[in-house]
Amino acid sequence: MIEPLLDIQALQVRYRTPRGVLTAVDGVDLRVQAGETVALIGESGCGKTSLGKAVLRLMAPTSGRILFQGADLAALPPRRLKPLRRDLQMIFQDPLAALDPRHAALRIVQAPLALHGTPRAQRAARAQALFEQVGLPWSLRERLPHQLSGGQRQRLNIARALATSPRLVVCDEPVSALDVTLQTQVLALLRTLQDTLGVAYLFISHDISVVEALADRIAVMYLGRIVEVLPAGQLWQAAAHPYTRLLLASVPGRDPGARRLPQQAAPAVELPSLYALPRGCRFQSRCPQATELCRREDPALSPLRPGQAVACHHAATPSALRPLPVRILTQADPCPTPKLSIAV
Numbered sequence: 518m519i520e521p522l523l524d525i526q527a528l529q530v531r532y533r534t535p536r537g538v539l540t541a542v543d544g545v546d547l548r549v550q551a552g553e554t555v556a557l558i559g560e561s562g563c564g565k566t567s568l569g570k571a572v573l574r575l576m577a578p579t580s581g582r583i584l585f586q587g588a589d590l591a592a593l594p595p596r597r598l599k600p601l602r603r604d605l606q607m608i609f610q611d612p613l614a615a616l617d618p619r620h621a622a623l624r625i626v627q628a629p630l631a632l633h634g635t636p637r638a639q640r641a642a643r644a645q646a647l648f649e650q651v652g653l654p655w656s657l658r659e660r661l662p663h664q665l666s667g668g669q670r671q672r673l674n675i676a677r678a679l680a681t682s683p684r685l686v687v688c689d690e691p692v693s694a695l696d697v698t699l700q701t702q703v704l705a706l707l708r709t710l711q712d713t714l715g716v717a718y719l720f721i722s723h724d725i726s727v728v729e730a731l732a733d734r735i736a737v738m739y740l741g742r743i744v745e746v747l748p749a750g751q752l753w754q755a756a757a758h759p760y761t762r763l764l765l766a767s768v769p770g771r772d773p774g775a776r777r778l779p780q781q782a783a784p785a786v787e788l789p790s791l792y793a794l795p796r797g798c799r800f801q802s803r804c805p806q807a808t809e810l811c812r813r814e815d816p817a818l819s820p821l822r823p824g825q826a827v828a829c830h831h832a833a834t835p836s837a838l839r840p841l842p843v844r845i846l847t848q849a850d851p852c853p854t855p856k857l858s859i860a861v
């Protein structure tokens with residue numbers, strides 16, 4: 518078996534907040550192969566960004582291992598992380614917030630080159646090549662971020678992320694702040710860059726329709742856990758977890774072939790609190806198939822068929838026999854990010 522580029526094992530991220538300890542990522546196992554795109558999808562607040570930030574060691578995880586090119590990022594001290602950072606980059610959702618407002622586009626792209634030791638004489642040429650690669654006119658090089666359009670800013674963000682020729686880029690909702698036409702352009706750009714550079718993406722999104730064309734595999738996250746992993750090409754035919762099927766049912770204009778619940782028939786459901794996760798399967802409150810077993814035992818992420826793993830006690834039941842889960846109408850505990858908090 519080919520050694521994965523990234524091998525996340527039993528990763529846990531907890532935050533200590535004034536209200537208590539909140540579990541954002543709870544025992545996640547996930548692998549990304551070189552040159553692959555794994556999309557991490559799930560509703561707002563399920564822990565996607567916390568996972569992405571822990572992988573990049575923008576925060577220290579509470580426990581678990583993050584094996585990247587043979588090193589455990591979770592255990593490395595900051596000085597040993599620095600050389601690995603050239604291979605690990607991130608593209609953020611809000612391009613304006615991610616860019617230093619005082620620096621011109623050229624300086625922004627050159628900054629990671631300077632940090633990782635590219636000689637000054639080579640930086641301008643490298644930056645020019647990057648501008649060209651991401652489709653950003655060289656004539657914009659002296660513009661400040663606020664003087665660029667939203668699409669140009671995201672291209673600048675991508676150029677900066679790719680400056681050090683990373684092997685893995687965590688893309689955190691990189692197109693959700695853009696209009697649909699720009700989304701299509703930026704996704705096409707990311708795909709082209711991947712084909713050319715062989716970079717792997719861990720692509721975080723709450724929107725399946727954004728990622729399904731780009732991803733090789735899809736990992737579905739629910740309340741801190743991965744509940745299903747499957748090849749993107751099999752998403753609509755083979756999705757087995759009731760939560761994945763719920764996400765598919767909510768994609769406008771598409772229907773997974775299963776019955777779709779009319780909006781008015783869907784009862785409101787409260788999400789469990791991340792401060793006190795329930796015993797058993799954490800999807801049980803929204804799942805029409807939930808049984809005593811689901812209330813008692815937390816299902817492990819287990820292989821269902823080649824390339825697919827599901828954390829559901831009833832995953833082997835043919836999906837045609839299973840009703841779709843109810844839509845979520847309320848979030849009783851949105852767990853807003855408290856101001857005073859530390860990762861523990």
Ligand SMILES: Nc1ncnc2c1ncn2[C@@H]1O[C@H](COP(=O)(O)OP(=O)(O)OP(=O)(O)O)[C@@H](O)[C@H]1O
Pocket residue numbers: 532533534539540541559560561562563564565566567568723791851852853854855858859
């Ligand atoms: N620094 C922090 N301190 C305390 N709680 C946090 C912190 N960052 C995130 N959280 C909480 O952890 C949970 C997971 O948040 P996270 O941002 O990882 O989810 P997400 O799936 O990326 O959501 P979104 O799509 O809205 O960005 C949320 O309840 C959030 O409020």
